[in-house]
Structures are given as structure tokens and as C-alpha cells.
Amino acid sequence: MEEPSADEIYAAFEEKVKRTIYIDNLSHQVTETVLKNALNQFGNVTKVQFIPTFFTPCNVYAALVEMESVKQAEEIIQDMGDSTLMISGMPRPVRAQKAKMEMFDDRPKKHHKKIACYWMDPSHQNFDAVNKIKNLTKKHAAEVAYLMELQLAEEEMLHNQQSETLKANFKKYELIDGVQTDGTLKHLAARYGTQLDDY
Amino acid sequence: MSMLEEENENVSGDLEFRWGCKGRTGAKNPDIKYYESFTYNGVDYFLYDAVYLLSEHQLEPPIAKIIKIYETPHRKKMMKVVWYFRPREIQNWLRGVHHLNNELFLASGEGNGLSNFNPLETIYGKCNVACTSKDWRNPKVSMEELKMSDYVFYRTFDVETCKLSENFPENIAGVEVRHFFNRKPKGPGVATKANSSSKCEANNTSNMDLRFHASSNYSCHSKKRKLQDFEVDKKKSIEVESQSIMLMKRPKPWEDRIQKANETGSLVLLENLYHSLTSSEVEGIVLDAFSIKVSAKMIQWNAFSSPHNGKALVIFKSKDEADFAISELKNKCLIIKGVRLVVGSRPSLKECGNHHSSKYFGHITIDAAKRKHLMDMKNAISTSHYAQPNTIAFDMAMEWRTRQKRWELCWEELYKKQAEEIDNLEACLFSD
Numbered sequence: 349m350e351e352p353s354a355d356e357i358y359a360a361f362e363e364k365v366k367r368t369i370y371i372d373n374l375s376h377q378v379t380e381t382v383l384k385n386a387l388n389q390f391g392n393v394t395k396v397q398f399i400p401t402f403f404t405p406c407n408v409y410a411a412l413v414e415m416e417s418v419k420q421a422e423e424i425i426q427d428m429g430d431s432t433l434m435i436s437g438m439p440r441p442v443r444a445q446k447a448k449m450e451m452f453d454d455r456p457k458k459h460h461k462k463i464a465c466y467w468m469d470p471s472h473q474n475f476d477a478v479n480k481i482k483n484l485t486k487k488h489a490a491e492v493a494y495l496m497e498l499q500l501a502e503e504e505m506l507h508n509q510q511s512e513t514l515k516a517n518f519k520k521y522e523l524i525d526g527v528q529t530d531g532t533l534k535h536l537a538a539r540y541g542t543q544l545d546d547y
Numbered sequence: 548m549s550m551l552e553e554e555n556e557n558v559s560g561d562l563e564f565r566w567g568c569k570g571r572t573g574a575k576n577p578d579i580k581y582y583e584s585f586t587y588n589g590v591d592y593f594l595y596d597a598v599y600l601l602s603e604h605q606l607e608p609p610i611a612k613i614i615k616i617y618e619t620p621h622r623k624k625m626m627k628v629v630w631y632f633r634p635r636e637i638q639n640w641l642r643g644v645h646h647l648n649n650e651l652f653l654a655s656g657e658g659n660g661l662s663n664f665n666p667l668e669t670i671y672g673k674c675n676v677a678c679t680s681k682d683w684r685n686p687k688v689s690m691e692e693l694k695m696s697d698y699v700f701y702r703t704f705d706v707e708t709c710k711l712s713e714n715f716p717e718n719i720a721g722v723e724v725r726h727f728f729n730r731k732p733k734g735p736g737v738a739t740k741a742n743s744s745s746k747c748e749a750n751n752t753s754n755m756d757l758r759f760h761a762s763s764n765y766s767c768h769s770k771k772r773k774l775q776d777f778e779v780d781k782k783k784s785i786e787v788e789s790q791s792i793m794l795m796k797r798p799k800p801w802e803d804r805i806q807k808a809n810e811t812g813s814l815v816l817l818e819n820l821y822h823s824l825t826s827s828e829v830e831g832i833v834l835d836a837f838s839i840k841v842s843a844k845m846i847q848w849n850a851f852s853s854p855h856n857g858k859a860l861v862i863f864k865s866k867d868e869a870d871f872a873i874s875e876l877k878n879k880c881l882i883i884k885g886v887r888l889v890v891g892s893r894p895s896l897k898e899c900g901n902h903h904s905s906k907y908f909g910h911i912t913i914d915a916a917k918r919k920h921l922m923d924m925k926n927a928i929s930t931s932h933y934a935q936p937n938t939i940a941f942d943m944a945m946e947w948r949t950r951q952k953r954w955e956l957c958w959e960e961l962y963k964k965q966a967e968e969i970d971n972l973e974a975c976l977f978s979d
Contacts, residue, residue: 372850373951375907381642386931388638399847400802402860402896410849416648432944435931439943440909443850443951450822450848450857457825465832465889468880477976478880478888484972485819485856485890488965492853495961499954503908506950510943511911517939 357456361449366418367394368447369425372410377436386435387413390427391420399451408496412447421446439510563588564624564667570594570616578620585616585624587670592616595726597631597676597698600669607633610651610674610698614662614722624667629720629727630654631676632704640709651676651698653727655712655719656705662720676700678728682715685728692729801844805860809896812866815873816894819887820857822848829859832889836881837872839863854962855969860894869893886973909947 352360371383380396387393395414415421425444427433432441449455468478527533537544567584584593592598594616599608611628618624631651634641654661677688677696693699702711703719715724808814817829822845824832829843846858863869875881876891883889934941 370850373909373947375910377907377910382931384642385638388635389931392635399849401849402805402846402894403858408849408851431933432941432948433931433933434940434944437907437910437912439911439934439940440947441934441944441951445850448848450845453826453845453847455825457828458823462835463824463828463832463883464885465835465881465883467836468882470879472880474976474978475880477972481819481888481969481972481976482890484968488853488856488968489818491961491965492851495957496851499957500908502950502954506946507908507911510909510946513943514911514939 354456354460358458361452361456363418364414365447365449365452367415367421368452369413369415369421369444370410370447370451371413371442371444372408373440373443374409374411374435375437376409378409378411382436383411383413386433387415387424390424392416397453412451566618567591567593576620580618582616582618585667587667590673592670592673595730597674598628599671599674600628600665601671607635608671609633610676611663612653612676612727614720614726616667625664626667626670627662627664627720629662629722630660631698631700637704637709640704640711644711647699649696649698650702651700652702652704652711653700653715653719654706655703655716656707658707660706674698680713680715680728682728684715684725686731688729804842804862805844805896808862809894812893813863813869814894815861815863815869816892817843817859817861817876818856818890818892820845820859820889821884821887822854822857824857824859826859829861832881832883833861833872837868837875839868839872851958853965855966886977888976 369387374383380398383396384393392415393413394416395412397412399410399412401408401410415424425446428442428444432439433444434440435442468475472478534544563586565586566582567586568582570581570583582594584591586592592613594613597610597612599610602609610631610633612631613626614629615627617626631653634646634650634652637652675696676698677693678685678701679688679693679699680701688696702713703715704711715727718724719727805814820829824845826843826845829845830841833839833841833843841861841863843859843861846852846860848857852858861872863872873891873893876889881889934944
């Protein structure tokens, strides 16, 4: 057997990326098995891996699901975009999109060239721009964290609001049930001369 | 479509069928005539051949091994088959078990799903299944045979216990196990037989689809339903079992190392890298810049991470080395690929341990007593499904979907703005 060349390895990786679906808006209850079964309904899953979260808050939980073929992956992404797939809980649907190379942990190098790097000395004439950029990086990170916080707060609000709606709905069902069981319904039917057979 | 089917019905009468060698006469019922082979639609079938069967319910035709061929007193042409399972059919019990793409599992044990009696007309075609078991009773397959085969198997699936095994029992469905292994090489006789049948097949290919339609109205074998029945029985307990196996199998060496390094202070976060860098390239950069060998890990991108700010965690050998690197990065400036400026800091990791206790918004549970009222909420907690448009769940899901879209736009906008700011400052840095 001949060793595959670096180009071949990279091409195989590119193909794998195309076959892979990135899924987020997952709850932490979702395990590899659950996810695999969920997507096996629409195609053949060959691999599932979760993206570890070191910096994003715990509610950002995402996974890469590798399908058997590019076509399958594309169709599933399309379908999941059109409707709402729920995994391990309701009603918040999961979100699917095409995987990107940078999402993979085990991606091969594209070039064998070494990455060039050099030190810029503080005596350099443009060095004050350096500090500005460093500060900007920090500022941007803070902005990202803030937006994430806002999103979380909004998620919580929607969650609470939907819980309320659902509770109200159950009350309605209970009310209907109650009307049936205590005979009020029959009473009313008799009164208005309608038949209850259909119910 | 209906026209076509009518036509096919006429054809079905003309499908060529011929009995081959006679087998033993039935001990229990002498009226049943046993055979060892038959010719159907130009193809010779023998006892212990693997065949595809017709099925209306399944996308992929089921595969089985013929273990009995007989004619009933009412002149019905029948066979008994033992099933091969496709991985998909038993996926509930395969979790975490590695299997080949073209692997099958031979049914074994006693119970539903092991074997069925089917009319011979349910045969769709021959299937080439090779046994790659290392069992001493199994004649080894040659590389060529393996290449020729459509499927391979080396494990059994016990329909009773729902367990996989590489050990083959003495007999399966009352048939000696040697009949399930590869046939012993017989010399040229086999080859000519195969040739002649394939020739016939070629002549009759135009009939193939017709045959499929013609016989589909038999809808004779009930494997699928039976299999499902027992799936329901066994699902629960097995799910629990395989889940525990899966958890054990998932080691997190990197997460452990990072956690440890974080505790000892030898962990450094590098920011403002290119996302396209690989972990080994980051290790190379650190070696170049500090002449220190480290292990690095690029943080995997997710849909919320900044497209401008690639991050990597670097594990130094000691806290001193880490401190040195951080201060160097602070006082001087490391530039990669001539443009990007690396920022180093002590990371503040989010706790990884308490995932399961953390609250996830958007999954609402209602206590079981109430749940029975809402049909669409039933069974839904642990399954994955698309919401039906006429349910409350669907409306709520759409609310989430709208939010998701809006947040996507927010993130896009933020990152666009950030990109502009970065571009402006970088222009300052490299202007003369």
C-alpha cells in the first residue's frame, strides 16, 4: 500500500468537511447516541463529535455530524432549515449549517511551508499601533461576551414566556376535561338539542 | 402507473420458473416436496444461497440465506430463510460498535427476526455475501472473492438477547453452521455454473424491473413487522446498556491536560491568530518565537466564535515558561505571516464539569400527569422529530427560529464592524 500524499489527505479532508453538518442550539442532554439516532432518520451518520467549549458559555453546545455522502448532508441541512427539528427537548429547534474546516480538530495542514513569524521591537516607529491592536482584541472579546449575554437573557425571556403560554394551555385542556367529566357538557348539549356523538 | 402494473401482472405468469434437483422427502409430511435448487427468471438458485428479497416497506431490500426450498401440497413454492441484518436495522444495539459499511450480521438465537417462510417469488436477486470470520470451520475467502462480494459478515446478532458475537453457534435455525460459512472451493464446476447464470441474468435484465413490480403485490414476508415488534420489547433496556458503554469509551485526554495546566498556571491563551492555523502550526510558531517546545490546541471554531480572532491554548512545561511567554508577548510584538499580531494571556476557562446541571433555555418540560392532555407533547421529550405545523410546539419552535435568525444577523453585524476596526488599525501599523 502506498502512503497517501499530503494533497490526497487534504482532498479527503475537504470532502469530509462537505459531508459534515454543524449542529448547534443543542442542550447538554444530547449525547452522541441521541444525535446519531436523530440524524439516522434522514441518512447514514458515520461519525459524531462534539465541539468542546472552553470559552463560550455552557449553553453553546455544538456538534459535527459526518454523513455518508455530500448529497445527504446538503439535503439534511436544507430540510432542517425549512422546518424545525427538535432533539432531546421542545420546543427550541436545533440549527444546522454546513461545517467549516476550522471547526475540525484534526484538520491536516494545507501547506508544508512554515508559518513565518517575527518579533517587532518596541522601538519601531509604529509600535503605538501595536498596543492599539492589542487593546482592540480585548475590546472585541468583551463585545462578543456582551452580545452573548444579551442573547442568553433573551433566550431566558422567551423560555419563561413560552412556559407560561403552555401552562395556560394546560389549564384550558383541564377545563375542557372538567366540563366533560362533571356532566356539564351533556347538560349543555341537552339544552341546545345537539348530539355529542362526534366528540 | 396503474397501466404499468396491469401489464406486469400479465407478465408475472410468464416468469420462467423451473425446479432443480430434488431433495429429501419431508419426514413429518410426505406431501411436501423438498428441492435443492430452482431456476427463477433465468437465474439458478441453490440451497444456502444468499438472496435479496422484495419488500414494500424498506428502502433497501432485505438480505437472507435460503435454508429450505419446498413445494407445499397446494403447489405453493416456498422457502425458509435466515436473515442477515443490515447495521441500520439493528442500529439501536450497535451504538459505539464499529462496523464496516458493507457489513451484515447473521441472525442467531431463537425468536422473532431469526427466520421466515416466504414464497420463492419474493426473491429479487442473488446477493454475494462473504464470511470473513476467523472461525476454523470457515473456509477462508480469497482477496478476489472478497472484492466480488456485495457484503461481508463475521458476527452474529442474537435475536433473543440482542447481542453481537464473533463466535458462531453449532447450528442456526436447525441448520449446521458450516452452511452459513463460505462454501468449500470446488474447482471449475462452480465457476461454469456462475458463468451460465450470469449470462442468463444479462439476457433478462430488461425483465428485472418488471419482475419487481410483478411480485410486489405478493408482499409476502413479514420480517419488518416482526422485527419492529421485538424492537419495542427490547429497546429500553438495551438503550441503557449501550449508553453506559459509550460513556466509558469517551476519554477526554486533552480536556484533562488543559484543566491540569490551568491549575498549575502553565496554560497560555494565544489570540488574534488565523483560524486556518492547525495545532501543529501553532506549536511551530511558539518554537520559533520562544525556542520552547509546547503542545498547542487550536480552539475549534463554532458558529458564535469571531471569524477574526483565532484562539489557541498552549501548554507550557512550567509556570515560569508561561509567564515568560506572556510578558514577552506583552512587551514586544509577535507578528505572524507578516500581518497578524499575537496576543497572549492567562485564559479564564469556563467550567467544563457542570454541563449537565447548567440550565438550557428553550426546553420546557411539563409534569407527566398534565402531559397526557397534549398529544403533540407526548413522547416528545426524548425523541428527535420535526414539529407538525398544527401544534403549539410548532408555533413555539417558529418563535425560536425567528430569534435564531435575528441573533445570526446581530453576530454578523458585530463581526463586520469589528473587521473594519481591525483593518483600520492594521493599516496604521504597516504604514510607513
